Amino acid sequence: MKPEHWERIQALFHRALSLPEAERADFVASVDEEAEVLTEVKMMLSEDARPAELFNSGLGQIANAILHGGVEQQKFHPYRLVKLLGEGGMGVVYLAEHEETGTQAAVKVLRDSWISPARRERFQREQDSLAGLIHPHIARLYGAHVAPDETPWFAMEYVDGLSITRHCRHHHLDTLSRLSLFHSLCEAVEYAHENQLIHRDVKPSNVMVSTDGVVKLLDFGIAKQIDLSQPGSIDAQRWMTRSHAAPEQLLGEPTGVFTDIYALGLILYELLTDRLPFDPSRRVPEGEPPTPPSTEEPLSHLCLTAMHREPEQRFSSVSRLLEALEPYRQRRSRAAGA
Amino acid sequence: MEQKTVIDDLFVLAYEELRRLALAVRRNDPSETLNPTALVHEAFMKLSGSNSFEATSPLYFKRVAARAMRQVLVEAARRRQAEKRGGVGFVRISLDDWPEVASTSNEELLTLDVTLRELAQLNPRQEQVVEARFFGGLDVAETAALLNISEETVARDWRAAKAWLSSELRRR
Numbered sequence: 001m002k003p004e005h006w007e008r009i010q011a012l013f014h015r016a017l018s019l020p021e022a023e024r025a026d027f028v029a030s031v032d033e034e035a036e037v038l039t040e041v042k043m044m045l046s047e048d049a050r051p052a053e054l055f056n057s058g059l060g061q062i063a064n065a066i067l068h069g070g071v072e073q074q075k076f077h078p079y080r081l082v083k084l085l086g087e088g089g090m091g092v093v094y095l096a097e098h099e100e101t102g103t104q105a106a107v108k109v110l111r112d113s114w115i116s117p118a119r120r121e122r123f124q125r126e127q128d129s130l131a132g133l134i135h136p137h138i139a140r141l142y143g144a145h146v147a148p149d150e151t152p153w154f155a156m157e158y159v160d161g162l163s164i165t166r167h168c169r170h171h172h173l174d175t176l177s178r179l180s181l182f183h184s185l186c187e188a189v190e191y192a193h194e195n196q197l198i199h200r201d202v203k204p205s206n207v208m209v210s211t212d213g214v215v216k217l218l219d220f221g222i223a224k225q226i227d228l229s230q231p232g233s234i235d236a237q238r239w240m241t242r243s244h245a246a247p248e249q250l251l252g253e254p255t256g257v258f259t260d261i262y263a264l265g266l267i268l269y270e271l272l273t274d275r276l277p278f279d280p281s282r283r284v285p286e287g288e289p290p291t292p293p294s295t296e297e298p299l300s301h302l303c304l305t306a307m308h309r310e311p312e313q314r315f316s317s318v319s320r321l322l323e324a325l326e327p328y329r330q331r332r333s334r335a336a337g338a
Numbered sequence: 339m340e341q342k343t344v345i346d347d348l349f350v351l352a353y354e355e356l357r358r359l360a361l362a363v364r365r366n367d368p369s370e371t372l373n374p375t376a377l378v379h380e381a382f383m384k385l386s387g388s389n390s391f392e393a394t395s396p397l398y399f400k401r402v403a404a405r406a407m408r409q410v411l412v413e414a415a416r417r418r419q420a421e422k423r424g425g426v427g428f429v430r431i432s433l434d435d436w437p438e439v440a441s442t443s444n445e446e447l448l449t450l451d452v453t454l455r456e457l458a459q460l461n462p463r464q465e466q467v468v469e470a471r472f473f474g475g476l477d478v479a480e481t482a483a484l485l486n487i488s489e490e491t492v493a494r495d496w497r498a499a500k501a502w503l504s505s506e507l508r509r510r
Contacts, residue, residue, distance in 0.1 A: 006460040010498045017497075044501035052504050054446060059472060062443045063411060 005037060012041045017048065076107050076145070079155055091123065095158060104160075105142055109153040120152065127154050129197055129220035137188035139208075139216045159208040159216045165270050167209035175299075176332050178271045183325065184215035185267065189260050190318035192217075200255055202263035203244035204270065243276065247285030247309055258311035261321060265306025265314070272299060277307075285309065298328045397484050404474025411473075412451045415444040446507065453506045457499060463487070467495040468503070 001009075012031060016024045028041055054062075079096035085106060086093045096107040110123040130141035144154040162170060164185065168178050185207055192199055199206075199220060206219040246262035248255060269277055269292050277289040289307045292300045302324050308314045315321040458465035466485055470476040471492075478496070482489045 001456075001460060003460050009502075010494075013498055013501065014494060040502075040505075043505040044498070047501040047504040047508070048497065052500050054450065054504065054507060055472060055500050059407070059411075059475070062447055 001040075005034075005040075008033065009037050009040045009044070012037070013044050013048075016041065016045055021049070076109075076147070076153060076155075079105060079107050081107065096155065104158045105155040106139075106158040107153060107155050109147075109151060111151070113151050123152055126220050127152075130154075130156065132195055133192060133197070133220075135188055135191045137184045137215045137217055138191065139218045157216070159210050159218065161208050161210040161216075163204045164207040164209050164215065164267065165204040165274070168271060169274060175272065176329070176336055179325065179329050179332070181209060181215050182264075182268055182271055183322065183329070185217060186264060186318050186322050186325075188215065188217040189264060190322070192220075193257055193260070193318060198255060198257060199260050199263075200249070201244075202260055202267065204267060207267065243278075243280030246311075248311060250285045256311065257317060258314050261306050261314045261318065262308075262311075264318070264321060265303050268299075268306065269303045272303070296328075298324075302328075397480065400474050400476055400480065401470065401484055404469050404476065408451070408469060408473040411447055415447045418444050419448070449507055449510050450503065453503050453510075456506075457503065461495075464495045464499045467492055468499050471496055 012028065012033065016027055019027055024045055025042075028038060028045070031038065076094075076096060078099045080099050081094045081096050082104075083095050084092065085095050091108055091110045094107045094109070096105050097103070098105065110119065113120055113123070127141065127144045130139075131144070134140060139157040139159055142155040142157070144152070146152050161167065164181055167173075168181070173181075185202075189199060189202060197220070199217070201219060202217070206217065208216045208218060210216060242250070244263060244266055246255070246259045248259060266277070269289070272295050273292045277292070278286060288309055289304060292303055295303070302321070305324070306314055306321055315324065454465050454468060457468070463485060467481055470481045470484060471478075476484065478489050478492045481496075482492045485492070
C-alpha cells in the first residue's frame with residue numbers, strides 16, 4: 001500500500017463511521033474508488049464493528065503468556081534441577097542436586113540474559129562478590145558457569161530454613177537467643193566489609209536461619225566494592241528494597257559501610273519488637289526513628305545509634321556495634337544463667 | 339546521563355517490572371491480566387525519587403517505557419520462537435501450564451510488530467499513537483500531549499490503526 005492510498009482509505013473509513021451502521025455498506029458501495037481501496041475500507045469497518053481482541057485483552061495477557069510461556073532450561077551440569085524455589089525480575093532460583101554427590105545446592109539462573117548489559121553486569125557482580133567470600137554465616141558460591149546459549153548461572157549453598165525474623169517468631173525465641181543470631185549476622189557483614197564489600201541490601205529476607213539454627217547471609221546482588229562506590233548513581237538505588245533502605249539510599253546519596261550499619265540497626269529493631277519503625281512504603285526518609293517500644297535502654301540506644309539519620313552519627317564500623325552489644329549480652333547471659 | 343544509559347536502565351526496569359507484576363498477578367489470580375498503564379506508572383514512581391531522573395518528565399518516561407516494553411516483548415517472543423524451533427539443545431522442563439497460549443501470543447506479537455512497522459511507512463504518527471496507547475498504556479490526553487496533536491486526532495488515528503492492524507493480523 002502507498003501512503004496516499006492509506007489517506008484515502010482512512011478518509012472513507014471515517015466518513016462511513018459518521019453514518020448510522022445500517023447505511024455504511026451502501027455508502028461504501030456507492031463510492032467511486034479503486035477496488036483495492038474499497039476492499040480495505042470494508043475490512044476495516046467489519047473489524048471496527050467487532051471487539052478488537054488483541055487491543056482489548058491488552059498487552060497484559062500477551063506479556064503474561066510470552067514471559068511465562070515455555071520455561072525452557074538447559075542442562076546445568078553437574079546439577080540436576082529438583083524444583084523451582086523462587087522467581088524474580090532478575091532470575092530464577094532452583095533447588096538442585098549434584099548428580100554425583102547428591103549435595104543440595106541453589107542454582108541461580110539469569111533468565112533472558114540478552115535483555116541488557118546492565119542485568120548481566122549485576123548478575124556478574126553478585127557472582128564476583130560471592131566468589132571472594134568464605135564465611136560460616138555467608139551462603140557460599142560453589143561454582144559459576146555459562147550455558148551453551150550463553151545464559152549465565154551459578155550454584156551456591158542452599159539454605160533450608162526461614163528468614164531471621166520469621167525464625168524468631170516461629171520458635172518464640174527470647175531476646176538473648178535473638179541477639180545471638182544478630183551477633184552472627186554482624187560477623188558476616190563485618191567479614192564482607194573486611195573484604196571491601198558493602199552488601200547494601202541487608203534485610204530479613206536475605207538473612208536466613210537454617211533448620212539447624214545457623215545464620216546465613218544471602219544475595220550479594222547489589223553489593224558494591226567499597227572503593228568503587230559512586231555517589232548517587234541510579235544503579236545504586238534502583239534495586240534496593242524501600243522498606244529496608246537507609247535514608248541515604250532513599251535520597252540517592254552515596255552509600256557506604258554506614259548503609260549496612262543502618263540495616264543492621266533496623267533488623268535489630270525488628271528482632272526486638274517484631275515490627276518496623278517506619279511505614280514500609282515510605283518514599284523519603286523521615287526523622288529519627290522512634291524508640292523501640294518495651295526495649296531495655298542499652299539496646300534501644302544501640303538501635304537508634306545504628307539507625308541514626310546522619311551516617312556519621314552511626315557506629316563507624318560493625319566491630320564498634322558489636323563492642324557496644326557485647327557487655328549487654330554478657331550481662332544478660334549471666335543473669336539468665338544465675 | 340547518557341541517553342543510551344537511560345534507555346538501558348528503563349529497559350531493564352520495564353522488563354523486570356513486567357515480569358515481577360506478571361508473577362504477582364498470576365499468583366493472585368491466573369485469569370487476571372496485566373495492566374500496562376499501572377505498570378508504566380509504577381515504574382515511573384519507582385524512579386521518580388532518584389536524582390538522575392529529576393529532569394525526566396512523566397511523559398518522556400512513558401514514551402521511553404512504551405518503546406522499551408515493545409522491544410522487550412518482541413525480543414522475548416523472538417527468543418521463545420527460536421527456542422521452540424530448538425536451535426540450542428534445550429531440555430524442556432514442564433513448569434509451564436499453557437504452552438499453547440504462549441505460542442499464539444508469540445506469533446501474534448511478532449506479527450503486530452511487523453505490521454506496526456508497515457504502518458509507520460504509511461503514517462509514522464500512527465505508529466507512535468499505537469505504541470503509546472498499546473505498549474505504554476497512555477490515555478488519549480497523554481498521547482495527544484506527547485505527540486503534540488489534538489485528542490480528536492489521537493482518537494481517529496487509534497480507531498483507524500486498530501481496525502487496519504486487526505484486519506492485517508487476521509489475514510496473516
